[in-house]
Amino acid sequence: MTIPAYELSSRRPKTFQEMADNALRAEELGYDSVWAMDHIFVERDGRRRPAGPDPLTFLSYLAARTHRVQLGTLVLCAAFRPPVQLAREAKALEEASGGRLILGVGAGWHQPEFDAFGLPFDHLVGRFEDYLEVLIRLLGEGASDFEGRYQVLRAGQVFGPAAASPWVAAAGPRMRRLTGRLAGGWNGAWYRLDAGPFRSDRAEVEASVRAAGRDVSEFQFSAGIFVLPGEDSSPEIAAGLDSYRAAGCDHAILNFAPTPFAEVDAAHMAGVAPLLKQLR
Numbered sequence: 001m002t003i004p005a006y007e008l009s010s011r012r013p014k015t016f017q018e019m020a021d022n023a024l025r026a027e028e029l030g031y032d033s034v035w036a037m038d039h040i041f042v043e044r045d046g047r048r049r050p051a052g053p054d055p056l057t058f059l060s061y062l063a064a065r066t067h068r069v070q071l072g073t074l075v076l077c078a079a080f081r082p083p084v085q086l087a088r089e090a091k092a093l094e095e096a097s098g099g100r101l102i103l104g105v106g107a108g109w110h111q112p113e114f115d116a117f118g119l120p121f122d123h124l125v126g127r128f129e130d131y132l133e134v135l136i137r138l139l140g141e142g143a144s145d146f147e148g149r150y151q152v153l154r155a156g157q158v159f160g161p162a163a164a165s166p167w168v169a170a171a172g173p174r175m176r177r178l179t180g181r182l183a184g185g186w187n188g189a190w191y192r193l194d195a196g197p198f199r200s201d202r203a204e205v206e207a208s209v210r211a212a213g214r215d216v217s218e219f220q221f222s223a224g225i226f227v228l229p230g231e232d233s234s235p236e237i238a239a240g241l242d243s244y245r246a247a248g249c250d251h252a253i254l255n256f257a258p259t260p261f262a263e264v265d266a267a268h269m270a271g272v273a274p275l276l277k278q279l280r
Contacts, residue, residue, distance in 0.1 A: 001026050001269065002035045002074065002255045005052030016053050023062050026069065029273035033070035033102065034062065035253055038077050043112040056089050063097035071097055074224060074253060075104035075169040075187055078131045079119045083151065084158060087138035091160030104187045106169035125174050126150065132168070132182050139163045167220060170205070180208025189224030190255065193232060193240030198223045199247040222251040228258060229268035238275050
């Protein structure tokens, strides 16, 4: 499930500890994973709201406080950190958590953040392709080289054993082709309980994996799904999530609020928890 950074009723930012408490509660309730987003701020209706702490720092804290739950990023924005630094952080967190990290990355989309800090917003996919090439090499072992338009790697390597290839958030055809060729999985988001749109999107990603000559069984397909209190009943939720499994979803990421940025409804989170065992 996602760990957003805002209180739904008052729109106030959650504190670091409040967010951590949500994640700890999720593990107690039996959820398999908790996910942190990567926005410096979110601009809506002309207002800018801080969007939570650094996700890798937050997940490092959770790694020390949790025992079982997987720790995911949905997703890290490539423009915010060089690939060499991300590879170092990811490898360290992978070891610290006992292999529980799911590293999700993406090209970024929220232009006000780029503009606020002077980050280039042109050629997002081209920049991300080079970025992903370098990141995957650095997540491996040994020295690697790469010469691209936006990234260069000369006998580059970082500390730590090899880590899994990242999952990529990809919506457009070009990003999905890139995901199928290079990534370890796909972060699809955001959907409702109707699995039809996911099934269609997944088919396009799977085609890209096959076109790259890769084994689909070794690739992970995830879906971020809105499950809303007051709208979705337990039978609807159970049937909906079961339909995602039938559609080839390996990992469902639940969001209990109407947007990815609002606070989860804690009562709804607890109410859905009993369904988890029957859905596994």
